Amino acid sequence: MNIALLGYGKMGKTIETIGINRGHHIVLKYDGGAENFNLENCDVAIDFSLPTAAVNNISTCLKAGVPVISGTTGWLKDYDKIVALCKENKGTFLYASNFSLGVNIFFKLNATLAKLMSKLEQYKANITETHHTQKRDAPSGTAITLAEGLIENSDYSSWTLDSPKAKQLGIEAKRIDDVPGTHEVVYKSQEDSIQITHTAHSRQGFALGAVIAAEFVHDKKGIFTMKDVLNIS
Numbered sequence: 433m434n435i436a437l438l439g440y441g442k443m444g445k446t447i448e449t450i451g452i453n454r455g456h457h458i459v460l461k462y463d464g465g466a467e468n469f470n471l472e473n474c475d476v477a478i479d480f481s482l483p484t485a486a487v488n489n490i491s492t493c494l495k496a497g498v499p500v501i502s503g504t505t506g507w508l509k510d511y512d513k514i515v516a517l518c519k520e521n522k523g524t525f526l527y528a529s530n531f532s533l534g535v536n537i538f539f540k541l542n543a544t545l546a547k548l549m550s551k552l553e554q555y556k557a558n559i560t561e562t563h564h565t566q567k568r569d570a571p572s573g574t575a576i577t578l579a580e581g582l583i584e585n586s587d588y589s590s591w592t593l594d595s596p597k598a599k600q601l602g603i604e605a606k607r608i609d610d611v612p613g614t615h616e617v618v619y620k621s622q623e624d625s626i627q628i629t630h631t632a633h634s635r636q637g638f639a640l641g642a643v644i645a646a647e648f649v650h651d652k653k654g655i656f657t658m659k660d661v662l663n664i665s
């Protein structure tokens with residue numbers, strides 16, 4: 433495939449290496465600066481840019497008829513707008529807060545655990561995410577997906593970064609040097625705790641998942657998630 437990289441920072445560079453190793457060609461590296469980018473000869477675009485840039489980048493691809501996947505976090509208030517634009521242009525779009533294959537299994541585990549724990553009122557849940565100090569958004573997109581999965585399968589009604597009130601699920605965001613991304617869901621009672629943790633050892637897993645997702649969508653039409661890519665419901 434001919435791949436356009438929209439965002440050539442930490443993730444863009446890691447995806448470049450993995451994409452080339454899997455036999456693909458990087459035909460565009462757009463890192464902002466210039467107002468426009470040229471999508472000629474692109475089979476698929478991969479956006480890992482900034483929360484403020486993603487909507488414009490994705491829209492440009494959809495209007496040009498180029499399938500696009502995005503891993504950029506922090507722009508999801510506009511997700512429905514992008515879905516509408518994708519449908520209007522009969523295009524192809526996939527967003528994932530986390531492309532790591534392991535995290536997408538972890539999402540399933542989180543939903544199953546939430547369902548089991550919802551019967552036990554003595555346990556209080558909370559989520560902690562830890563990332564490198566250059567991260568712009570908090571909480572992480574992955575923590576939001578985990579919170580949504582937990583809320584969907586329990587009596588919690590919303591999440592908060594502040595001190596949680598009744599029925600609120602607390603999320604704590606920690607920023608420490610070079611941590612690629614660690615997510616933990618904890619259920620605590622007076623007597624004991626249950627916790628599940630996903631620890632990324634590098635950015636390789638995110639990048640590999642993104643290239644696999646690009647391979648999956650490039651010849652399809654519609655709106656997809658990692659559940660489609662991994663064939664898990």
Ligand SMILES: NC(=O)C1=CN([C@@H]2O[C@H](COP(=O)(O)OP(=O)(O)OC[C@H]3O[C@@H](n4cnc5c(N)ncnc54)[C@H](O)[C@@H]3O)[C@@H](O)[C@H]2O)C=CC1
Nearest residue numbers: 439440441442443463464481485503504505529530531638
């Ligand atoms: N979904 C996932 O699996 C993952 C998502 N992320 C998310 O991906 C995004 C990027 O992460 P990193 O590469 O670590 O950040 P980064 O800060 O290293 O790279 C972002 C790059 O975007 C460039 N940029 C600025 N304006 C732009 C524009 N208009 N169009 C394209 N590029 C532009 C910047 O110059 C920078 O090089 C973040 O939102 C992060 O949260 C990061 C890792 C995994």
Ligand SMILES: O=C(O)C1=N[C@H](C(=O)O)C[C@H](O)C1
Nearest residue numbers: 505529530567572573574613
């Ligand atoms: O900014 C990052 O680095 C990461 N962002 C994603 C998120 O916000 O969940 C995914 C991963 O944890 C790394």
